[in-house]
Amino acid sequence: xxxxxxxxxxxxxxxxxxxxxxxxxxxxxxxxxxxxxxxxxxxxxxxxxxxxxxxxxxxxxxxxxxxxxxxxxxxxxxxxxxxxxxxxxxxxxxxxxxxxxxxxxxxxxxxxxxxxxxxxxxxxxxxxxxxxxxxxxxxxxxxxxxxxxxxxxxxxxxxxxxxxxxxxxxxxxxxxxxxxxxxxxxxxxxxxxxxxxxxxxxxxxxxxxxxxxxxxxxxxxxxxxxxxxxxxxxxxxxxxxxxxxxxxxxxxxxxxxxxxxxxxxxxxxxxxxxxxxxx
Amino acid sequence: xxxxxxxxxxxxxxxxxxxxxxxxxxxxxxxxxxxxxxxxxxxxxxxxxxxxxxxxxxxxxxxxxxxxxxxxxxxxxxxxxxxxxxxxxxxxxxxxxxxxxxxxxxxxxxxxxxxxxxxxxxxxxxxxxxxxxxxxxxxxxxxxxxxxxxxxxxxxxxxxxxxxxxxxxxxxxxxxxxxxxxxxxxxxxxxxxxxxxxxxxxxxxxxxxxxxxxxxxxxxxxxxxxxxxxxxxxxxxxxxxxxxxxxxxxxxxxxxxxxxxxxxxxxxxxxxxxxxxxxxxxxxxxx
Amino acid sequence: xxxxxxxxxxxxxxxxxxxxxxxxxxxxxxxxxxxxxxxxxxxxxxxxxxxxxxxxxxxxxxxxxxxxxxxxxxxxxxxxxxxxxxxxxxxxxxxxxxxxxxxxxxxxxxxxxxxxxxxxxxxxxxxxxxxxxxxxxxxxxxxxxxxxxxxxxxxxxxxxxxxxxxxxxxxxxxxxxxxxxxxxxxxxxxxxxxxxxxxxxxxxxxxxxxxxxxx
Numbered sequence: 017x018x019x020x021x022x023x024x025x026x027x028x029x030x031x032x033x034x035x036x037x038x039x040x041x042x043x044x045x046x047x048x049x050x051x052x053x054x055x056x057x058x059x060x061x062x063x064x065x066x067x068x069x070x071x072x073x074x075x076x077x078x079x080x081x082x083x084x085x086x087x088x089x090x091x092x093x094x095x096x097x098x099x100x101x102x103x104x105x106x107x108x109x110x111x112x113x114x115x116x117x118x119x120x121x122x123x124x125x126x127x128x129x130x131x132x133x134x135x136x137x138x139x140x141x142x143x144x145x146x147x148x149x150x151x152x153x154x155x156x157x158x159x160x161x162x163x164x165x166x167x168x169x170x171x172x173x174x175x176x177x178x179x180x181x182x183x184x185x186x187x188x189x190x191x192x193x194x195x196x197x198x199x200x201x202x203x204x205x206x207x208x209x210x211x212x213x214x215x216x217x218x219x220x221x222x223x224x225x226x227x228x229x230x231x232x233x234x235x236x237x238x239x240x241x242x243x244x245x246x247x248x249x250x251x252x253x254x255x256x257x258x259x260x261x262x263x264x265x266x267x268x269x270x271x272x273x274x275x276x277x278x279x280x281x282x283x284x285x286x287x288x289x290x291x292x293x294x295x
Numbered sequence: 296x297x298x299x300x301x302x303x304x305x306x307x308x309x310x311x312x313x314x315x316x317x318x319x320x321x322x323x324x325x326x327x328x329x330x331x332x333x334x335x336x337x338x339x340x341x342x343x344x345x346x347x348x349x350x351x352x353x354x355x356x357x358x359x360x361x362x363x364x365x366x367x368x369x370x371x372x373x374x375x376x377x378x379x380x381x382x383x384x385x386x387x388x389x390x391x392x393x394x395x396x397x398x399x400x401x402x403x404x405x406x407x408x409x410x411x412x413x414x415x416x417x418x419x420x421x422x423x424x425x426x427x428x429x430x431x432x433x434x435x436x437x438x439x440x441x442x443x444x445x446x447x448x449x450x451x452x453x454x455x456x457x458x459x460x461x462x463x464x465x466x467x468x469x470x471x472x473x474x475x476x477x478x479x480x481x482x483x484x485x486x487x488x489x490x491x492x493x494x495x496x497x498x499x500x501x502x503x504x505x506x507x508x509x510x511x512x513x514x515x516x517x518x519x520x521x522x523x524x525x526x527x528x529x530x531x532x533x534x535x536x537x538x539x540x541x542x543x544x545x546x547x548x549x550x551x552x553x554x555x556x557x558x559x560x561x562x563x564x565x566x567x568x569x570x571x572x573x574x575x576x577x578x579x580x581x582x
Numbered sequence: 583x584x585x586x587x588x589x590x591x592x593x594x595x596x597x598x599x600x601x602x603x604x605x606x607x608x609x610x611x612x613x614x615x616x617x618x619x620x621x622x623x624x625x626x627x628x629x630x631x632x633x634x635x636x637x638x639x640x641x642x643x644x645x646x647x648x649x650x651x652x653x654x655x656x657x658x659x660x661x662x663x664x665x666x667x668x669x670x671x672x673x674x675x676x677x678x679x680x681x682x683x684x685x686x687x688x689x690x691x692x693x694x695x696x697x698x699x700x701x702x703x704x705x706x707x708x709x710x711x712x713x714x715x716x717x718x719x720x721x722x723x724x725x726x727x728x729x730x731x732x733x734x735x736x737x738x739x740x741x742x743x744x745x746x747x748x749x750x751x752x753x754x755x756x757x758x759x760x761x762x763x764x765x766x767x768x769x770x771x772x773x774x775x776x777x778x779x780x781x782x783x784x785x786x787x788x789x790x791x792x793x794x795x796x797x
Contacts, residue, residue: 244515255647
């Protein structure tokens with residue numbers, strides 16, 4: 017709560033705020049109830065539109081085991097590749113040698129500026145790879161560039177003393193980066209990194225355009241199989257799964273922010289820049 | 296030799312058990328050929344030895360190839376695939392089904408990702424330059440789907456100036472573009488995506504093969520209907536690698552046998568036959 | 583190369599659609615996002631909760647699913663929109679969540695003294711926000727907003743799967759028809775995207791450096 021914008025409320029204000037709160041709450045409740053009634057009238061809540069979920073576990077299995085499984089598989093592989101390659105790319109980006117720095121910078125700007133969907137299509141259609149590989153590579157190309165930038169920001173936010181001390185005891189710039197700065201940067205930017213992994217997970221759904229049988233496409237298959245009367249229930253369940261998984265991941269990021277970043281020099285990053293370039 | 300015979304017997308027994316266990320009355324119980332022997336070096340021998348086959352089919356086409364929550368596709372194309380596999384001594388659960396969308400059927404055959412493709416695959420000369428076809432095993436035709444109440448569209452000529460939904464890269468879409476250029480096409484990646492827009496009048500009609508549309512009519516009781524008669528001929532064939540004449544002959548033989556021994560009829564009745572009448576199988580074209 | 587040059591009109595059509603999607607959605611997202619941001623920092627608990635729920639829901643949902651809702655699910659509950667409008671709505675609602683967060687962090691970055699001084703001279707909350715805090719927050723908020731805009735440009739590509747002929751849709755269509763020149767065809771699409779995202783990125787970087795100062 018932003019106490020910076022308003023004084024701690026006195027009794028009058030508290031009462032006024034409470035009234036506003038109540039009014040807003042009532043208006044909201046009315047809207048929700050009206051919507052629900054309208055939906056019920058159209059039969060959205062009828063049991064026979066939800067029976068594929070209530071009467072058997074087959075649909076659940078299809079969505080969770082096959083769909084979510086495929087999503088997590090692609091996301092997992094892409095995450096591992098992106099984290100490793102991202103670290104390497106960050107090192108190259110900050111290298112003193114222009115031979116490494118310039119191509120790294122160009123690569124990063126290039127892949128950050130292109131939609132992930134386009135990168136997936138490039139790999140699938142242009143290089144004829146399998147769909148899984150196309151999705152993983154598309155995701156990895158993009159996220160490697162982003163993670164490289166996150167790590168670079170992390171390294172630059174470390175206190176200068178770290179680098180100076182490392183050089184003073186005789187480590188080369190490369191060794192400094194690898195052994196002293198990078199590990200601390202990772203610890204510091206952990207929340208940012210995990211947020212990026214959430215973005216990565218969401219982007220696996222782009223695979224449905226090229227036919228990757230991840231969660232969204234599996235839910236579409238269910239719709240094709242059972243008919244469009246089930247579309248609302250299928251959508252709700254799919255959304256719940258996505259939101260649930262991503263929310264858990266985000267909460268994990270918040271937990272890390274509180275507990276994990278104190279071991280980096282200079283303490284937790286004061287203003288963790290949410291890289292808004294990858295909404 | 297005897298090992299294969301034993302395996303074949305065991306497979307048949309397992310299949311019989313499986314069928315009774317499922318209580319699946321819909322199963323066109325294709326009897327797996329036991330002890331099938333093929334000339335060494337042919338594709339048939341290789342597949343029979345492996346005991347496995349990879350078949351490309353559609354996963355989103357009601358009646359022909361539609362994947363349900365169980366994970367395996369169901370439909371007429373799937374049954375044809377099972378008939379072919381059975382002739383090779385391969386049980387249905389040893390078939391690996393891969394989704395082939397309209398755009399990737401040839402590439403998948405070319406690079407060997409699939410052994411055959413049975414996926415509402417229309418035989419035409421352009422495709423014959425890249426791959427070979429066995430069959431045809433079914434004769435479809437392009438037609439139009441409209442809302443039940445629609446009276447102005449009764450054939451392709453009535454489509455002038457209207458908006459029609461179809462699939463990117465498909466034969467029906469290409470046909471409309473060349474022969475009926477004043478039709479506005481909305482293209483997507485699966486025919487089933489067109490249903491909601493049709494329901495909401497965002498498009499006036501959907502066009503593709505009649506059997507695919509019939510599946511949609513059936514799935515959405517009373518909402519849609521077919522407009523007019525099919526106006527093209529779409530012979531469906533089994534796609535295989537170019538130049539594999541021995542395999543093609545085998546496939547053609549298998550198909551003709553299925554016409555005679557009733558398994559083709561059974562395959563139809565258990566899938567598309569629930570909605571459409573039993574047609575007569577087309578003559579196989581051995582070119 | 584011919585495949586690209588012969589189809590320039592189609593590329594242009596796609597580029598124009600992408601541009602329209604991006605700019606119109608950006609405008610709506612900015613509006614909605616600022617309002618939501620104000621909700622999240624307001625003293626009224628219900629409004630704060632509303633803002634939080636909105637942001638949490640949309641940030642954890644893939645944009646593809648939001649598109650899916652407006653094109654395939656909404657018609658069943660009587661919300662029937664033309665394809666382009668569905669895309670606009672999906673993009674606007676989704677991006678608004680991120681704009682809200684940017685605005686909120688911008689507001690939080692304004693020195694405490696500013697708000698206290700405003701209150702000391704008797705300004706109410708809306709006045710404090712409107713005349714003192716938001717204008718100053720604007721400085722810090724602009725670079726992230728540009729980044730959000732870049733993300734929006736790239737996200738518009740999702741409309742390709744939902745009946746809108748924007749750049750990526752053009753790419754898919756041309757790639758299917760010119761199987762031999764796929765790399766060239768998609769390369770053309772890439773160039774159009776980079777034409778928007780790289781200058782915007784440079785602008786954001788320059789602005790970030792200008793506003794970065796010790797507080």
